[in-house]
Amino acid sequence: xxxxxxxxxxVPMLALLACGGAVSRFDSGDAGDDAPNPACPAPQVVGxxxxxxxxxxxxxxxxxxxxxxxxxxxxxxxxxCGNGVWECxxxxxxxxxxxxxxxxxxxxxxxxxxxxxxxxxxxxxxNIPIPSxxxxxxxxxxxxxxxxxxxxxxxxxxxxxxxxxxxCPDPNSVFAGQGCATYGTTCGGDPQSCGSTxxxxxxxxxxxxxxxxxxxxxxxxAGIDAQGPDGGF
Numbered sequence: 001x002x003x004x005x006x007x008x009x010x011v012p013m014l015a016l017l018a019c020g021g022a023v024s025r026f027d028s029g030d031a032g033d034d035a036p037n038p039a040c041p042a043p044q045v046v047g048x049x050x051x052x053x054x055x056x057x058x059x060x061x062x063x064x065x066x067x068x069x070x071x072x073x074x075x076x077x078x079x080x081c082g083n084g085v086w087e088c089x090x091x092x093x094x095x096x097x098x099x100x101x102x103x104x105x106x107x108x109x110x111x112x113x114x115x116x117x118x119x120x121x122x123x124x125x126x127n128i129p130i131p132s133x134x135x136x137x138x139x140x141x142x143x144x145x146x147x148x149x150x151x152x153x154x155x156x157x158x159x160x161x162x163x164x165x166x167x168c169p170d171p172n173s174v175f176a177g178q179g180c181a182t183y184g185t186t187c188g189g190d191p192q193s194c195g196s197t198x199x200x201x202x203x204x205x206x207x208x209x210x211x212x213x214x215x216x217x218x219x220x221x222a223g224i225d226a227q228g229p230d231g232g233f
Contacts, residue, residue: 061079187210192218
């Protein structure tokens with residue numbers, strides 16, 4: 001081997017030794033402070049709360065943002081590797097959402113004065129019937145939850161025409177609470193014996209039932225005592 005070839009091999013080796021045996025790599029351009037850390041996984045992986053190994057490593061993450069509407073959104077935060085998992089700050093913590101109104105419960109569970117938690121702006125139907133002139137319910141009473149108690153509308157009864165011409169049945173077969181056919185008819189009923197005399201209360205047909213409007217009782221001292229404007233029958 002001639003001298004020129006030997007020098008071609010020796011000179012690079014001497015230069016390497018002069019540098020301490022290390023070769024430096026120079027980037028052609030400046031990546032800047034915002035360059036992603038090659039040790040960080042994808043932001044979606046970090047935001048998913050996966051496992052990590054390099055404790056203390058900080059990496060960007062894409063996390064979901066809670067909303068009252070529930071459709072969500074996303075935000076980028078900085079997470080830290082700690083205890084083997086990615087630890088990310090809470091986003092939207094303490095969000096104050098108004099709870100949706102509670103729907104009306106089953107009508108059978110709505111009772112005047114009973115406990116409730118339904119939105120007070122709702123009007124809920126109960127199974128309390130609204131009487132009609134023909135004895136059949138014309139609808140059902142509506143109630144609202146006020147102060148955690150059911151408050152139901154009051155219904156005094158239908159304004160029905162009085163049919164005074166309707167015949168009365170046998171007073172011995174008419175009793176309070178019993179069904180009747182013609183609204184407004186006032187007849188004798190609720191028979192009771194006062195010695196040798198049978199007396200009757202005055203009952204009126206209201207919303208399909210006989211209701212006492214004047215009661216008659218036996219008075220030991222004076223005989224018969226009629227309590228009410230209609231007297232006894």
